[in-house]
Amino acid sequence: MNDGYLPRLVTAHPALVHFALGTLPLIVLAYAVARARRSERWAFVGDVSTWVTASLSLVAAAFGLASLLALRWPGGVERWRNLHVGFGVAFVLSLVTFAFARARGRGPRPVGNRTLGAALAVGALGVVTGWIGGEQLVFRAGMGVAAAGDGALAPPALPTSTTSAEPTGTKDAMHRVRASWGAIVTTTASMLVDRPQGEGFAAIAREAAAIERASSWLAHEGARSIAPDADMSAPSKGVGGGPPAGEVAVETPRQVFERWSAELGDTARAVREAAEERNIEAVAKTSGRLQTACAGCHDDLRWKRASR
Ligand code: HEC
Structure with a gap:
């Protein structure tokens, strides 16, 4: 615990995830335009965004593991924590797999229904993970929030x-x-x-x-x-x-x-x-x-x- 002026290890994760949250719409948009216009340039935008997002998501996930271990979880908050970890792992694995699939082979890869569908599915996993982490763990339960007793004051997970x-x-x-x-x-x-x-x-x-x-x-x-x-x-x-x-x-x-x-x-x-x-x-x-x-x-x- 520090005096409140230094960045905390446990808040690095909720800060870093905003990179992925910010670029997910760009990925989906770029591939959607690339498919509609059969545009190599837009496919390139989508690919670069995917690679950058996948790399930064790995860093965010590493800090997520640090938060998971460093926070004290007050009894009764585990339900949302476990869901967040589960969806988070699924999101990062599918994003990295998708990034590798797009990087395979030489030259520009066309964007079809499969690419766009995969990007949408990965994006959906990211949205669910982010909603649980942001809404349930931070805003509602107050994990890592000193004013909320670092989660001690979290209300019931279910009504x-x-x-x-x-x-x-x-x-x-x-x-x-x-x-x-x-x-x-x-x-x-x-x-x-x-x-x-x-x-x-x-x-x-x-x-x-x-x-x-x-x-x-x-x-x-x-x-x-x-x-x-x-x-x-x-x-x-x-x-x-x-x-x-x-x-x-x-x-x-x-x-x-x-x-x-x-x-x-x-x-x-x-x-x-x-x-x-x-x-x-x-x-x-x-x-x-x-x-x-x-x-x-x-x-x-x-x-x-x-x-x-
Ligand atoms: C009748 C005795 C008793 C009362 C009253 C009581 N506790 Fe407990 N509490 C315990 C015992 C004993 C444990 C340890 C249980 C164990 O480790 O199996 C415990 C453990 C806990 C834990 C940790 C659970 C975990 O996952 O390890 C929390 C959180 C907790 N109590 C919250 C509260 C709060 C908040 C109140 C008051 C509103 C309260 N308790 C009132 C006896 C009590």
Whole structure:
């Protein structure tokens, strides 16, 4: 992380891809004119644009790999990341293959339906890749955007109403909780600096309800994945992990997990009720309290488990 004035490694990729985005229309246009007019000159324009674009796309792809590895991907953003990588690889491979095919043999190569069709197909892959990367990963999720918590505040990848009812595991539940929490935080923030709106309250109520569902799953199913007597330093142990001071009952990690799950669910209900009443002050207060549950449970169970 730097002070914000130096170019960052992770933003080289989104900057470089604009070369390809800028020349794709030129490639398609040049081949279309070359075919219509049987023009060698226009075919040449298309070929040179294709070679330049293919070369620069390889550089952009290399920086894309750097971004992929250097960014921390907050749980729940992987869906769009994987699609972007998949389409990106398909785009670059097909573009490079096309460039080589056009470079084969000597002398000018005529442009027919096949060339134009191939250029259009490659261009379409580029557009889809660019839409996912730009719209979904940067503008919507905020990956690499410091003001968006480097993706931590990304809303759900799919509308909350379309995701299946049951989480598949604790991690999946966390991904849902994080995404819904991100949507609540960003919606509250934009209403605070702009003005409270019905749509915003409705979105907050919907995401809070999603957290309530995930919390009740966590309290019942998720807690079972926490070994009841696992060797985790429960918070109520005494100094240095010794026996608790005095006669305080020691909570097992599973009980700690259940307690925080219940706290998360109760607070989410309070957020939903505040949003349903369109009470912005209560939304601000309760959504702040929501983070207490993340902090408390992660401090007691998630981070303590890893060596710290
Ligand atoms: C009841 C306890 C509990 C609460 C409450 C909780 N978490 Fe977690 N969280 C965990 C545990 C335990 C893990 C580690 C899961 C694992 O690695 O299998 C975790 C992991 C995560 C992860 C990483 C998932 C991954 O892919 O590795 C994210 C993101 C996350 N939590 C977000 C949140 C947010 C945001 C909140 C609050 C709105 C929250 N959590 C509240 C217990 C909790």
